[in-house]
Amino acid sequence: MINNMEFSNLAKLYKNELLNNVLPFWEQYSIDRSYGGYFSCLDREGKVYDTDKFIWLQNRQLWTFSMLYNRLETREKWLQIAKNGADFLAEHGRDSEGNWYFALNRAGKPLVQPYNIFSDCFAAMAFSQYALASGDNEARAIALQAYNNILRRQDNPKGKYSKVYPGTRPMKTLAVPMILANLSLEMDWLLQSDRANAILDRTVAEVMEDFLDAETGLMYENVTPEAEHLDCFEGRLINPGHGIEAMWFIMDIANRRNNRDLINQAVDVVLNILNFGWDKEYGGIYYFMDVKGYPPQQLEWNQKLWWVHLETLVALVMGYRLTGREECWQWYQKVHEYTWKHFADPNYGEWFGYCDRRGEVLLNLKGGKWKGCFHVPRALYLCWQQFEEGEGKR
Amino acid sequence: MINNMEFSNLAKLYKNELLNNVLPFWEQYSIDRSYGGYFSCLDREGKVYDTDKFIWLQNRQLWTFSMLYNRLETREKWLQIAKNGADFLAEHGRDSEGNWYFALNRAGKPLVQPYNIFSDCFAAMAFSQYALASGDNEARAIALQAYNNILRRQDNPKGKYSKVYPGTRPMKTLAVPMILANLSLEMDWLLQSDRANAILDRTVAEVMEDFLDAETGLMYENVTPEAEHLDCFEGRLINPGHGIEAMWFIMDIANRRNNRDLINQAVDVVLNILNFGWDKEYGGIYYFMDVKGYPPQQLEWNQKLWWVHLETLVALVMGYRLTGREECWQWYQKVHEYTWKHFADPNYGEWFGYCDRRGEVLLNLKGGKWKGCFHVPRALYLCWQQFEEGEGKR
Numbered sequence: 095m096i097n098n099m100e101f102s103n104l105a106k107l108y109k110n111e112l113l114n115n116v117l118p119f120w121e122q123y124s125i126d127r128s129y130g131g132y133f134s135c136l137d138r139e140g141k142v143y144d145t146d147k148f149i150w151l152q153n154r155q156l157w158t159f160s161m162l163y164n165r166l167e168t169r170e171k172w173l174q175i176a177k178n179g180a181d182f183l184a185e186h187g188r189d190s191e192g193n194w195y196f197a198l199n200r201a202g203k204p205l206v207q208p209y210n211i212f213s214d215c216f217a218a219m220a221f222s223q224y225a226l227a228s229g230d231n232e233a234r235a236i237a238l239q240a241y242n243n244i245l246r247r248q249d250n251p252k253g254k255y256s257k258v259y260p261g262t263r264p265m266k267t268l269a270v271p272m273i274l275a276n277l278s279l280e281m282d283w284l285l286q287s288d289r290a291n292a293i294l295d296r297t298v299a300e301v302m303e304d305f306l307d308a309e310t311g312l313m314y315e316n317v318t319p320e321a322e323h324l325d326c327f328e329g330r331l332i333n334p335g336h337g338i339e340a341m342w343f344i345m346d347i348a349n350r351r352n353n354r355d356l357i358n359q360a361v362d363v364v365l366n367i368l369n370f371g372w373d374k375e376y377g378g379i380y381y382f383m384d385v386k387g388y389p390p391q392q393l394e395w396n397q398k399l400w401w402v403h404l405e406t407l408v409a410l411v412m413g414y415r416l417t418g419r420e421e422c423w424q425w426y427q428k429v430h431e432y433t434w435k436h437f438a439d440p441n442y443g444e445w446f447g448y449c450d451r452r453g454e455v456l457l458n459l460k461g462g463k464w465k466g467c468f469h470v471p472r473a474l475y476l477c478w479q480q481f482e483e484g485e486g487k488r
Numbered sequence: 489m490i491n492n493m494e495f496s497n498l499a500k501l502y503k504n505e506l507l508n509n510v511l512p513f514w515e516q517y518s519i520d521r522s523y524g525g526y527f528s529c530l531d532r533e534g535k536v537y538d539t540d541k542f543i544w545l546q547n548r549q550l551w552t553f554s555m556l557y558n559r560l561e562t563r564e565k566w567l568q569i570a571k572n573g574a575d576f577l578a579e580h581g582r583d584s585e586g587n588w589y590f591a592l593n594r595a596g597k598p599l600v601q602p603y604n605i606f607s608d609c610f611a612a613m614a615f616s617q618y619a620l621a622s623g624d625n626e627a628r629a630i631a632l633q634a635y636n637n638i639l640r641r642q643d644n645p646k647g648k649y650s651k652v653y654p655g656t657r658p659m660k661t662l663a664v665p666m667i668l669a670n671l672s673l674e675m676d677w678l679l680q681s682d683r684a685n686a687i688l689d690r691t692v693a694e695v696m697e698d699f700l701d702a703e704t705g706l707m708y709e710n711v712t713p714e715a716e717h718l719d720c721f722e723g724r725l726i727n728p729g730h731g732i733e734a735m736w737f738i739m740d741i742a743n744r745r746n747n748r749d750l751i752n753q754a755v756d757v758v759l760n761i762l763n764f765g766w767d768k769e770y771g772g773i774y775y776f777m778d779v780k781g782y783p784p785q786q787l788e789w790n791q792k793l794w795w796v797h798l799e800t801l802v803a804l805v806m807g808y809r810l811t812g813r814e815e816c817w818q819w820y821q822k823v824h825e826y827t828w829k830h831f832a833d834p835n836y837g838e839w840f841g842y843c844d845r846r847g848e849v850l851l852n853l854k855g856g857k858w859k860g861c862f863h864v865p866r867a868l869y870l871c872w873q874q875f876e877e878g879e880g881k882r
Contacts, residue, residue, distance in 0.1 A: 135782075143782040146720055196651065204653040255651060257590065259598040326540055327857065388529075388537045389851040393842060394787035396850070448787060451844065456790070457783040463721065 101485040108478035111438070112471055117162075119443025119460065120155065120467040125175060129201050130182030134466040138458050139442050145200035149187055151466030153194075153216035156180055158467050160223035162475070173227055180224045184236060187217065192239050209255035211247045214240045215273045222281045234284065241281060248274065265316050265328060268305045271297040272340045279347060294347055301340055302359065311366035312385065313337030327391045332383045334371030335402030338364050342409040349416055361413040365421055368406070368429075376452050377432050379403060397456060398449040400465070403433040404473035411477050415484040445470050495879040502872035505832070506865055511556075513837025513854065514549065514861040519569060523595050524576030528860040532852050533836050539594035543581055545860030547588075547610035550574055552861050554617035556869070567621055574618045578630060581611065586633050603649035605641045608634045609667045616675045628678065635675060642668065659710050659722060662699045665691040666734045673741060688741055695734055696753065705760035706779065707731030721785045726777040728765030729796025732758050736803040743810055755807040755816060762800070762819055770846050771826050773797060790845040794859070797827040798867035805871050809878040839864050 123140035124132045134151040135144035156179040163172040186202030187194055194213035196206035208214075221237035224230065247253060248270055258265075275297040278290045304321035305314050315331040316324065323329055341360040348356035371379045378398035384390045406429050414422035436453045437445040444460035459465070517534035518526045528545040529538035550573040557566040580596030581588055588607035590600035602608075615631035618624065641647060642664055652659075669691040672684045698715035699708050709725040710718065717723055735754040742750035765773045772792035778784045800823050808816035830847045831839040838854040853859070 137782070143780075144720060195653070199656060203656045205656050207651045207653055209651045255649060257601045257603045257649060259589070259601055262593060262597045262599050326538065386537075388531075389853040389856060391857050393791060393850070396844075397787060450790075456787070459783040462783060463785050 098485050101481045105478050105481035105485060108474045108481065112474035112478060115443050116445070116471050116474060120158075120471075121171070121175065122443075124155065124461070124467060125178055126182075126200065127178075130178055130185075131198075131200075131202070132179055132467070134461040135463070136444075136459065136461040138439070138446075138460060140444075140460065143459075144462075146205065146463075147182075147198045147200065147202070148463055148466075149183075149194055149196055149198070149213040150216050150464070151461075151468070152179055152183055152187070153213070153220035154466050154468035156183065156220040157216070157223050158471050160220065160227040162471070163227045164223060166475070176224050176227060180221065180228070180230075180233060183217070183220075184232065187213075193243060194240065207255065209252060211244050211251045212269070212273070214243045214247075215277060218244065218277055219280050222284055226283060237281065237284060241277065241285075244274070244277070263324065263326070264319050265324060266304075266319055268301065268313065268315050268336065268340065271300040271305075272336075272343060275301065275340075275347060276343045279343070279350075298344060298347060298356070301344060302356070305340075306363060310370075310385070311363060312370055313340060313363060313367060314385070327384075330384045330386055330388065331390065332367075332370065332385050333381070334367045334379050334383065335381070335399065335405055337367045338402075338409045339405040341367075342405065342412050345409070345412050345416060357413075357416050361417055361419060361422060364406075364409045364413055365425065368425055373398075373451065377428075378436070378449070378451075378453060379406060379429075396451040398436065398451065398453060400437045400445055400447045401469040403429060403437060404469050407433060408473050408476045408480075411480045411484075415480050492879050495875045499872050499875035499879060502868045502875065506868035506872060509837050510839070510865050510868060514552075514865075515565070515569065516837075518549065518855070518861060519572055520576075520594065521572075524572055524579075525592075525594075525596070526573055526861070528855040529857070530838075530853065530855040532833070532840075532854060534838075534854065537853075538856075540599065540857075541576075541592045541594065541596070542857055542860075543577075543588050543590055543592070543607040544610050544858070545855075545862070546573055546577055546581070547607070547614035548860050548862035550577065550614040551610070551617050552865050554614065554621040556865070557621045558617060560869070570618050570621060574615070574622070574624075574627060577611070577614075578626065581607075586637060588634065588637075601649065603646060605638050605645045606663070606667070608637045608641075609671060612638065612671055613674050616678055620677060631675065631678060635671065635679075638668070638671070657718065657720070658713050659718060660698075660713055662695065662707065662709050662730065662734065665694040665699075666730075666737060669695065669734075669741060670737045673737070673744075692738060692741060692750070695738060696750070700757060704764075704779070705757060706764055707734060707757060707761060708779070721778075724778045724780055724782065725784065726761075726764065726779050727775070728761045728773050728777065729775070729793065729799055731761045732796075732803045733799040735761075736799065736806050739803070739806050739810060751807075751810050755811055755813060758800075758803045758807055759815055759819065762823075767792075767845065771822075772830070772843070772845075772847060773800060773823075791850060792830065792843040792845065792847060794831045794839055794841040795863040797823060797831060798863050801827060802867050802870045802874075805874045805878075809874050 119140060123136050126133055131147050131152055132155045133142045137143050156176055159172045159176040186198055189208055193208035194217045195204045195208050196213055199205055218237050218240035221233045225233035225237055274293060278293045282290045304317055307314055312332055315333050316328040341364045344360040345357050371383060373380055379402050381397050381399050382390045382392040382395040410422050410426040414426060436449050439446055446455050447465040448456040450456045513534060517530050520527055525541050525546055526549045527536045531537050550570055553566045553570040580592055583602055587602035588611045589598045589602050590607055593599055612631050612634035615627045619627035619631055668687060672687045676684045698711055701708055706726055709727050710722040712718060735758045738754040739751050765777060767774055773796050775791050775793050776784045776786040776789040804816050804820040808820060830843050833840055840849050841859040842850040844850045
């Protein structure tokens with residue numbers, strides 16, 4: 095059994111890592127003072143190796159600094175960093191119909207079209223937090239516009255860029271209800287509460303009824319619109335990190351609604367996914383798996399990614415704090431040891447992102463096209479807070 | 489120095505592997521006798537694990553059996569296997585405008601739209617060989633229709649499915665001239681020779697002037713329309729296997745035209761790419777590299793793929809036969825040893841496709857979404873033929 099002292103030490107560990115090793119890295123190296131926005135392609139030591147601006151990561155960094163300003167401390171520096179991204183994004187991020195591009199060049203000219211709704215999702219999250227931090231009315235309007243875009247486009251997230259031939263094999267994907275659930279929580283201060291509640295009810299039900307498989311207890315990535323399984327690459331796909339991240343979103347919602355059964359069900363799923371997705375030979379959690387054990391189409395399937403492990407730590411500490419279930423703590427310790435050993439960088443700021451199956455660094459970077467200032471600081475912040483809250487209560 | 493005996497043994501090795509280990513695997517396990525077409529998702533022992541039909545691979549298998557019928561031996565069985573694919577593809581493979589889909593389900597219903605021209609490229613190759621084998625006039629018409637599709641769509645290969653925002657960063661890609669060069673050779677019996685020659689001249693010049701970098705001697709995957717380099721992920725990308733494959737296409741063309749300078753230039757490029765792309769720690773050729781040594785965006789960058797190594801063997805044995813350059817033979821021996829050790833399967837037919845950086849099997853399959861009956865038999869056939877021709881001449 096865990097004691098307060100251990101919680102207290104863990105809270106300190108996460109706090110120190112966030113405030114002294116991770117945030118300074120982004121504060122120092124990622125700010126583009128010439129054009130606005132952020133550099134995300136940073137090597138191990140923080141040197142910029144590519145200046146393209148990927149909208150997911152631009153918005154995620156804006157979210158991170160705004161969130162910390164809102165929830166942790168009103169540091170003027172953080173608001174300035176947020177403003178540096180928000181101004182750039184408000185000016186360059188959207189097409190004439192208000193859809194968010196996928197990528198811009200350094201100066202803000204569009205490179206990649208708004209080919210799905212995830213750029214809009216991260217824009218809604220980011221501008222909602224920034225509106226709260228800055229009191230800026232334009233930011234508020236941008237957040238609501240993006241949120242409405244997503245609702246409008248949710249049934250056809252890729253629009254005209256979809257390569258799927260209609261009708262042969264209808265399929266829906268976990269990412270859509272999962273992100274809508276998280277977004278509706280994030281934006282509840284901006285939305286009418288009955289509207290946000292209706293969306294939360296619907297998305298929680300969809301995740302836990304349609305994508306959760308009753309037999310295996312695993313979260314599927316793709317099912318038919320009627321929640322049937324599909325025997326094809328997409329239909330057999332399990333993304334352990336994604337399923338586990340979805341489960342802490344669900345725990346967060348269930349906790350606010352004081353729904354103990356739902357919390358316990360989400361914890362069950364986390365544990366099932368870990369039993370299925372843990373690499374028993376080398377440790378760590380696989381990136382992609384085929385539920386039937388067939389070869390997945392993703393060549394990177396057995397790699398160990400930072401976000402998978404960090405989201406798992408969040409889910410486990412949250413699950414343990416909310417339920418006290420011993421299995422959560424057993425798994426927490428195992429995943430903690432693996433994650434801090436392989437992803438933290440004792441020599442430079444921020445964490446490594448990509449390890450091979452054996453846990454050796456695969457890409458010697460701290461940021462790139464898909465890794466920015468988001469999963470590491472968010473998870474460190476959430477773990478720290480959970481340990482502090484847990485400490486008070488035990 | 490290599491002697492005739494060694495050439496003769498190598499010819500036998502490749503011949504035996506092709507005829508006794510590789511073709512029987514596809515003959516036995518890949519034929520869909522219920523719906524027509526081929527299964528490509530086959531596990532190590534040949535069991536079908538997925539029944540979707542990917543058009544690249546359907547057409548490539550049709551090409552392989554037709555080519556062997558045309559060039560090696562008029563085995564009735566091979567023509568029947570070809571016909572089983574050709575009939576299925578002619579009926580189900582194209583949309584109403586004659587564009588080739590990317591994927592169908594087992595019964596032939598479209599799953600993935602014709603989102604670029606590569607399906608059409610493999611259809612043109614396949615139906616051209618099949619028309620030659622069968623004398624079928626419809627097959628001939630289908631080949632020409634696909635070829636004309638490609639010429640029409642070559643400047644915008646992805647059409648309306650392109651996610652690139654027009655104008656910000658114009659870029660052209662090596663795959664287009666490379667495949668046009670190969671295709672025009674493949675189809676020369678069907679095309680008017682002045683037309684095919686003009687296309688060959690243009691594509692060879694484009695590959696060797698625009699994509700070949702004079703300074704490093706490396707083949708770039710993407711450049712501006714004016715052949716300038718671009719400092720972005722795509723612009724820094726080197727795909728060693730792709731560049732080397734392009735070079736044996738060029739040697740093949742140069743040999744028919746008796747252009748010794750061009751052959752030697754292509755050999756130089758193969759050697760440059762090998763020096764750059766060989767993994768000095770674990771052996772084998774990397775899949776993707778950044779020319780500046782930055783982290784590539786492809787997480788599978790350091791994996792070792794079957795086709796990369798097989799195309800390299802073809803290029804090296806062809807380069808050695810045509811030039812007698814000792815460096816080709818040194819490299820041939822090194823790549824031969826690696827390739828036969830890691831990809832050949834002494835216990836079952838066909839070869840493994842995907843190894844990790846250390847050369848351990850990453851996906852325990854013989855066929856999948858991208859690996860079918862093509863690179864292994866084509867390379868085995870070409871190496872065998874090169875060794876036999878070399879033997880006679882030395």
